[in-house]
Amino acid sequence: MEVSKQKESQFEILSIAEVSASSSDTSFCKSEPVCARFGSGSGFSKLRFGQESETSADIAFDLRISQLFKLGPAESLCISEASEANKEKAYSRGISIQFKNEEESRAFHCAFEQWKTEVVVQGSPLPNGVVSTSKSKFDDKIEASSAKMYFHYYGQLLHQQNMLQDFVRTGTYYAAVIENRADFLGRVVVDVGAGSGILSLFAAQAGAKHVYAIEASEMAEYAKKLIAGNPSLSERITVIKGKVEEVELPVKADILISEPMGTLLVNERMLESYVIARDRFLVPNGKMFPTVGRIHVAPFSDEYLYMEIANKAIFWQQQGYFGVDLTPLQRSAYEGYFSQPVVDAFDPRLLVAPAISHVINFTSIKEEDLYEIDIPLRFTSSASTRIHGLACWFDVLFNGSTVPRWLTTAPGAPTTHWYQLRCVLSQPLYVMPGQEITGRLRLVSHKAQSYTIYLRLSATVGDVLQTSSGKLDLKEPYYRMSQPQAYSLAQDQQPNQLLQAQLQVSQGFEITTNF
Numbered sequence: 183m184e185v186s187k188q189k190e191s192q193f194e195i196l197s198i199a200e201v202s203a204s205s206s207d208t209s210f211c212k213s214e215p216v217c218a219r220f221g222s223g224s225g226f227s228k229l230r231f232g233q234e235s236e237t238s239a240d241i242a243f244d245l246r247i248s249q250l251f252k253l254g255p256a257e258s259l260c261i262s263e264a265s266e267a268n269k270e271k272a273y274s275r276g277i278s279i280q281f282k283n284e285e286e287s288r289a290f291h292c293a294f295e296q297w298k299t300e301v302v303v304q305g306s307p308l309p310n311g312v313v314s315t316s317k318s319k320f321d322d323k324i325e326a327s328s329a330k331m332y333f334h335y336y337g338q339l340l341h342q343q344n345m346l347q348d349f350v351r352t353g354t355y356y357a358a359v360i361e362n363r364a365d366f367l368g369r370v371v372v373d374v375g376a377g378s379g380i381l382s383l384f385a386a387q388a389g390a391k392h393v394y395a396i397e398a399s400e401m402a403e404y405a406k407k408l409i410a411g412n413p414s415l416s417e418r419i420t421v422i423k424g425k426v427e428e429v430e431l432p433v434k435a436d437i438l439i440s441e442p443m444g445t446l447l448v449n450e451r452m453l454e455s456y457v458i459a460r461d462r463f464l465v466p467n468g469k470m471f472p473t474v475g476r477i478h479v480a481p482f483s484d485e486y487l488y489m490e491i492a493n494k495a496i497f498w499q500q501q502g503y504f505g506v507d508l509t510p511l512q513r514s515a516y517e518g519y520f521s522q523p524v525v526d527a528f529d530p531r532l533l534v535a536p537a538i539s540h541v542i543n544f545t546s547i548k549e550e551d552l553y554e555i556d557i558p559l560r561f562t563s564s565a566s567t568r569i570h571g572l573a574c575w576f577d578v579l580f581n582g583s584t585v586p587r588w589l590t591t592a593p594g595a596p597t598t599h600w601y602q603l604r605c606v607l608s609q610p611l612y613v614m615p616g617q618e619i620t621g622r623l624r625l626v627s628h629k630a631q632s633y634t635i636y637l638r639l640s641a642t643v644g645d646v647l648q649t650s651s652g653k654l655d656l657k658e659p660y661y662r663m664s665q666p667q668a669y670s671l672a673q674d675q676q677p678n679q680l681l682q683a684q685l686q687v688s689q690g691f692e693i694t695t696n697f
């Protein structure tokens with residue numbers, strides 16, 4: 183256990199005032215200059231406020247469990263969790279700090295971050311340099327190596343740009359916020375996984391009183407820059423770098439906004455963070471944007487896709503590859519290709535039956551209920567054909583009090599960067615019109631921020647029951663590079679939808695949707 187030795191650093195503060203949890207509390211307040219000292223004591227780093235001459239402090243914070251928020255150019259808020267040593271006050275405590283000027287404020291923030299992150303006491307430094315003294319729910323569920331790659335991915339502007347360039351996605355969020363101004367006006371908003379800060383800026387445009395933009399990756403620094411460059415909104419946005427499972431906020435939120443959707447809605451397991459943010463930050467009956475998500479599934483028939491996947495393993499049929507027989511691995515290669523869900527945009531006419539839906543209400547679902555999702559399947563075939571697997575897509579609802587709005591990733595709708603997902607079975611099923619297809623889709627979460635997909639489909643032809651099953655890894659999809667297809671010229675396609683589809687192609691967001 184190593185403690186880096188630092189000299190005490192000291193700041194003169196214009197005034198401080200304690201933010202009390204209830205109006206009956208006597209609040210500590212110093213309207214004359216106060217001295218703030220960072221230093222280590224009792225084996226961990228502390229921030230003490232008191233008179234310069236005094237050796238004892240009026241008030242002291244344990245930096246391991248404290249957070250600092252910028253409220254204005256020269257005003258900040260320091261919040262500390264209720265600690266073991268502070269049991270009689272079983273709630274967080276906060277001090278509002280008034281600096282002499284912006285420069286002092288900046289220097290103080292810098293020192294705070296340094297003292298907080300560089301002194302290691304009970305925890306160990308995480309790869310990104312942040313010190314953690316206790317494991318959070320996120321750390322318990324997710325492998326450190328996966329989280330590291332995930333936040334590295336989102337820390338890069340090119341990947342945020344990819345999402346921003348998905349105009350169906352970003353435009354629908356914008357419309358949902360602006361058309362439902364009433365839900366944001368004068369409200370405290372928390373942006374869960376803020377990325378570039380775009381949704382925080384939308385919320386501020388809609389008149390939010392204050393937005394707390396929480397972002398765990400290095401993107402938080404870019405978000406600060408972007409927000410600072412929009413001065414008419416920046417005063418009302420505070421970027422907080424950290425995980426929603428770990429950071430503390432000075433107030434409760436009236437509304438949460440987030441874009442936690444991955445491929446098949448649940449990939450990346452960020453919905454769980456969204457739900458945890460709800461339980462930690464949202465007032466009872468507060469709003470959530472999005473409010474509800476739905477996974478839609480339907481059987482499909484696609485001989486081309488099936489042959490393409492089956493043929494990939496032909497390579498392993500060679501018996502004389504530089505004198506080596508490759509066939510011992512042929513079966514494994516074949517199974518490997520079928521274990522990859524296919525991500526692309528497909529023609530909805532490939533669907534063999536109307537879709538069924540699984541609803542996830544973000545306002546009420548328990549976080550644990552997202553660990554395993556079980557969807558019983560029952561369809562009626564509309565054609566005589568071969569079924570090659572199950573097609574999946576999702577949509578989410580922004581249940582605004584003025585205009586409810588859906589964001590859909592359905593086949594045939596303007597394509598998004600999520601495209602659609604298809605689970606292809608190695609054994610197709612033969613069906614006749616009107617025939618029943620039954621089965622089960624089970625999604626089981628794993629520690630690499632994704633899910634194992636178990637799919638079973640059955641149909642009876644004559645007296646013969648055909649069953650086909652597959653096990654796929656949502657973390658390892660096959661990104662099948664294809665543009666939205668020519669079927670978009672279908673009669674029922676609205677001209678504005680066509681225009682949107684063309685726009686996406688010309689703006690060219692990448693097919694890679696995952697970290």
Ligand SMILES: C[S@@+](CC[C@H](N)C(=O)[O-])C[C@H]1O[C@@H](n2cnc3c(N)ncnc32)[C@H](O)[C@@H]1O
Pocket residue numbers: 320332333336337345346374375376377378379380381396397398399401424425426427440441442443452455
């Ligand atoms: C899909 S992106 C959306 C970014 C932005 N809100 C937007 O709409 O463009 C999700 C973001 O959430 C962040 N994130 C994911 N899990 C998080 C967590 N547990 N705590 C904080 N940020 C998280 C990621 O780093 C990423 O930047």
